[in-house]
């Protein structure tokens with residue numbers, strides 16, 4: 001009877017969830033022509049946007065991002081940076097000091113909706129457009145837009161003449177339609193942090209002085225006219241010539257480009273279907289970049305195998321000179337780094353091709369799903385590239401625990417721009433997001449996490465997955481109920497702390513009493529090591545999981561009865577003398593983010609001594 005009910009339950013779940021992954025999403029097609037003046041650092045653009053309303057709603061307004069307007073004294077980004085308690089050292093008060101020729105701007109000079117002029121209003125970094133003709137469900141509309149823009153001196157990500165001397169890092173450079181999804185419009189002002197875009201196709205023609213080498217999202221359509229390392233043919237250009245670069249990028253949600261007169265352009269093959277392009281200044285960097293390049297190729301191979309195939313035929317690693325930032329089919333990274341730092345940032349940004357580039361979560365709302373998952377995969381890839389190093393996930397977990405102890409932690413449900421401090425944002429997004437996945441592997445088992453992540457990629461690539469979408473994938477994959485984990489670890493700042501309260505002899509048996517001291521409940525592994533050299537794991541499922549993980553990490557595992565979360569204590573008995581026991585350890589694999597590890601072992605560890613080594617788990 002139980003079995004039959006379970007089958008029925010799973011069948012109904014499968015139907016509702018496959019409908020969920022077919023959730024509607026809007027679609028864009030951009031055709032842009034840009035004439036770039038590299039003397040004035042200004043450009044004029046035309047943009048034809050074809051917008052398909054796949055929503056069931058009638059739209060009376062549309063919104064565009066005008067990101068470059070953030071780089072003006074008094075902008076929201078400027079004021080936020082000057083008033084937050086721990087400003088980004090790269091920004092601080094620098095925006096407030098920009099002169100008129102150094103600021104960034106995007107000014108709309110004309111906008112037509114289906115060929116007719118329409119009323120629009122620039123409000124900081126957002127263009128608000130009130131439509132005369134409403135956009136009905138299932139219809140396609142065109143917007144013809146003309147704009148003038150100026151490239152700011154580089155402050156963050158976008159800009160010219162940065163500290164590494166790169167001429168142009170052109171991210172967030174065009175009027176970009178805001179996303180409208182099942183939660184409505186997302187016309188967030190640009191404060192500094194995360195992005196969200198509409199899926200679609202880009203066709204970009206960029207005209208600028210022929211002395212510049214351009215790297216970009218998308219495939220170059222006219223390599224034999226351009227040269228610059230894109231063509232096998234030698235292509236010569238005369239001084240003063242202008243070139244028109246034509247790029248096409250299908251199935252992406254953004255378009256970035258960069259240009260420099262000193263770029264070296266290398267191409268390496270990952271396999272027959274994927275080329276990696278590298279752009280960097282030649283002076284002193286060549287030897288470090290040449291060492292990094294094959295490691296970046298290996299990163300893509302590892303990621304393809306572990307998380308699902310990267311589907312584009314090209315990826316570009318571009319020296320932008322200001323931190324690292326991910327874009328579809330490309331990244332801008334700082335170039336003047338030593339090899340470990342250079343490979344680390346390249347690996348991180350490349351992995352965003354999966355967690356952002358293809359799994360296009362609304363990063364503003366769920367920064368932990370792109371930054372955290374990227375950090376988790378980065379830890380896996382780095383451990384494979386440099387196997388002698390200790391597991392980097394340990395230090396990621398420690399950084400989360402340090403934030404908890406600082407008292408600054410805010411829940412992962414916080415909008416990326418709204419965290420009170422940069423530290424709370426970055427540790428929550430990068431570290432706690434990575435802990436979330438690593439710990440999920442402890443809850444549902446390592447194999448289920450791996451197969452679940454592949455399933456997540458296959459079902460949600462080219463879409464906008466949210467936390468619940470991921471939860472349902474993991475529930476289906478593991479057969480466990482996981483609401484509680486999302487509710488507490490994502491929705492709150494409750495922490496985990498379990499301890500061994502008592503170990504007492506009871507005749508020829510030993511009784512062990514555990515206590516839950518933290519507010520957040522978890523299933524537990526408790527490994528007992530005996531003096532004869534054998535080991536036994538005792539696995540205590542959390543009752544509200546409604547099942548058990550299957551995982552074979554230990555030579556022997558004994559399944560104990562469930563622990564209902566409200567009970568502060570849990571006892572079990574083992575059929576061995578107390579004198580036979582050498583050690584008892586809660587969470588021997590150290591995948592649980594227990595904020596106080598000192599009470600996790602028996603005999604208890606003296607404060608300050610190193611944690612016990614994980615047993616049989618990397």
Ligand SMILES: [Zn+2]
Nearest residue numbers: 348352371374
């Ligand atoms: Zn990142």
